[in-house]
């Protein structure tokens with residue numbers, strides 16, 4: 001039997017040959033650690049897009065609308081048209097209760113921008129809404145684009161548009177459940193032919209927000225049948241839970 | 249060695265061990281978060297932290313699971329095993345940071361208690377791709393917590409060795425849960441082979457080293473036939489001086505040692521953490537455990553004063569050039585006359 005060095009931890013010094021053996025392994029493990037760090041970090045694929053201007057609120061003026069989801073219609077420069085900014089509250093809550101007293105009023109409010117690929121949202125600073133005079137109530141032009149059946153994934157608009165990255169798919173599922181349960185608008189994320197994502201605001205047949213029945217569908221591959229409606233710059237998918245079909 | 253359970257104290261080797269452990273983790277976390285932030289400017293810091301700490305914990309868990317069988321296959325790895333407990337506790341802390349950040353990020357600041365949300369946000373138990381993976385991590389974290397909390401020798405003594413050992417075998421359950429946690433979680437979204445191949449490789453490495461080490465041990469577990477209450481072991485010259493061999497007698501592993509002319513047999517199981525005494529040495533006339541250096545006098549199985557550990561001893565005889573061991577152990581700490589071998593040492 002080959003004589004192997006025998007080391008007991010409380011001996012002060014390792015014998016030279018053993019010390020070299022262990023030393024080489026320790027160095028190899030340290031190098032492996034650094035290598036794995038780079039390797040694993042650079043193997044992630046779904047971490048692009050999305051912006052949240054965290055901690056930096058700006059003023060926005062526009063007309064508030066509670067349904068189908070809280071939004072602020074902001075006048076476009078030099079134009080009669082308006083752009084909808086979806087509104088949410090801080091953390092995992094919808095803005096509904098905050099804006100309810102001001103439904104259909106022209107207001108100035110403070111909010112932090114969230115945006116992704118031209119879709120915009122504001123995280124409302126609570127108690128920052130101040131009513132203004134001027135035009136009240138705004139009815140965006142609505143165009144019904146017909147029945148569609150689309151494959152995609154339900155996500156919460158806030159995380160997906162920028163608060164979390166990644167803000168979709170399985171790892172984010174529980175968070176999206178919590179957010180939608182707290183009133184953040186659910187959107188249907190559809191990948192088109194070019195792989196670019198469209199987000200469709202999900203509303204029920206009464207053009208109102210979905211209730212808890214939507215939660216079990218969040219972040220799963222699925223198909224939805226519904227009516228595609230364009231409302232100003234927003235795309236709505238008008239549907240009911242019976243028209244949800246699992247693909248998992 | 250312990251008086252009470254003071255056990256292995258701090259010393260220079262341990263400090264170096266911990267230094268390199270912390271250095272390795274710091275280098276890994278730095279590399280992961282540095283590369284992540286540089287390659288993906290849009291990523292949030294929380295995501296990077298969660299991923300860096302979770303993956304660091306899993307890598308360290310692999311190391312912890314690998315040093316055991318590695319040291320059985322090549323005794324030169326024993327120094328890495330010596331302070332494995334600190335690796336375990338450190339791994340738990342990394343996983344705790346990962347889990348806490350995940351709960352904060354994904355469950356807190358919403359309309360439900362975060363822990364309740366962790367357990368109820370996803371209940372699609374009947375699906376593979378939708379399976380609730382976070383709960384798996386949560387159960388694994390609880391197991392790691394119990395192990396870390398009871399890792400001190402105080403608990404080894406107070407829970408008794410078999411209970412403690414069973415609890416610490418929970419690491420394999422937890423390892424399985426974490427593999428599922430990752431495979432059913434992040435790998436459902438991040439499907440690059442650059443991620444799942446290393447995970448599969450790690451699992452195969454852990455499994456195969458355990459199988460090989462176990463198989464080697466099984467070879468020595470072949471029962472020797474018993475004759476009138478005695479079992480033939482081998483001839484004395486088969487045992488290098490101041491070393492031991494392990495034989496299985498009546499289902500129990502027995503370590504048979506030779507110290508020059510004297511042949512003695514004791515239970516193979518160290519009282520500290522069940523280390524394999526037969527793989528140890530005789531140092532200063534005492535059997536020294538390869539794992540943490542607990543010592544026992546070979547002729548009576550007692551640790552030298554002031555220590556109080558005792559292991560069972562066995563009667564030994566030499567007949568026609570072979571060592572024979574009595575198949576029934578004597579109570580722990582019973583003095584036995586060593587068999588004396590007349591041959592060259």
Ligand code: HEM
Nearest residue numbers: 171298299302303305306343347350385386388389426434
């Ligand atoms: C309360 C306990 C735990 C919770 C809530 C939890 C949660 C999560 C979540 C949400 C993810 C996906 C995050 C993402 O990358 O987007 C994840 C991934 C992961 N978890 Fe856990 N986990 C827990 C415990 C553990 C434990 C004990 C380990 C292992 C030692 C572990 C190891 C990992 C690894 C390696 C990943 C993949 C890297 C990553 O995506 O972060 N987790 N965990």
Ligand code: FES
Nearest residue numbers: 518520521523537
């Ligand atoms: S000294 Fe720790 S197991 Fe023997």
